[in-house]
Amino acid sequence: MPEVKLAAETRTEFGKGAARRIRRASKVPGVLYGHGADPVHVTLPGHELLLALRTSNVLIALDLDGKSELAIPKAVQRDPLKGFLEHVDLLLVKRGEKVSVEIPVHTEGELAPGGYLLEHVLDALPVEAEATHIPESVTVSIAGLAAGDSILAKDIKLPGGVALGVEDDAVVIQVLAAQAEEAAPESEDGEETAEV
Template sequence: MTDIFTLDAEVRTDLGKGASRRLRHANKVPAILYGEGKEPVSLTLAHNKVFRAQQEEAFYSHVLTLNVDGKPVECLIKDMQRHPFKQVIMHLDFMRIDASHAVHTNVPVHFINEEAVVKKGAIVAHHVSEIAISCLPKNLPEFIEVDVADLEVGQTLHLSDVALPKGVTSDELAKGESHDLAVVTANAPKGKADDAEAEEETTEE
């Protein structure tokens, strides 16, 4: 797994759409490296190495090392453009990071113990697939684990209910209580929910 976090890159000076097209025909991926107050650098990477790496979920939320003409640079993947129907990576955006500066990125959510909620007769509904976080690079988690075992029918877990790893904060919650987004809900099966509403209406009548 470690190899997917290290990629070799070459600085490119031949820019423009035509140049990028030629690179792709040569099984290379055009990319750009920016951030940390330094000038953006245009790069070229081997498509087969990138394609293999991006198949791993951890690739998108892990500190990567780009060997730029032999010099290692730590960074995060910030954007990836894919071909609309071919299995081709069209372009990559990398953002430099500094070990002493907090990074802002999105990490995937892994929901666990959903079977315990299903046994209660509920249907689990995910509202998010990733969470925006801030932390120092050394504290960057590959994913956020959300345990739903204690979720009751009709209950919703919000961002404020999620236990984040040490040194990690939620970018959304930092904006205030109104950004306490719903993460997952245990919904009653549709038939049961309709029955309950019908009972309430009958009672009211």
């Protein structure tokens, strides 16, 4: 996974007013924590951070006050209506260190004919991986699956050095039979009655 370089600034102002001023300047307030160190409050460039967060579990190389730090996003708060970034929590990591993250699960292929429904029990798969080698996602084949079939966590092929963070028998994807819609009750003259 490529690293995204971002310049960060330490911030000393806190509270809603300070956060609003930071966002008006097209920046995002954040907190950098991990490795037993005290949390560091930072300001990050808004547009560059937004682009970086399009990749799940992106590895961010921060230039913070002349020091270089590696971090991954742990929590991202967005405005519920406009979608812009409001705050981000970053976890400090080191090369070679194992981290627990969730990676998206994608499917490929077609279900068996018959109008089945595909349910993602887990949209993201918890795994343990080296911080600099976190897979962007995993792809699972659903070709030919029918009602009652399921894919368990142990059935998913993971890249080398990546271990499951859930039980082997955890259901990730299952196939359900489509439910037939109930017919509307008919009146005595044979016409369907509309529900009020």
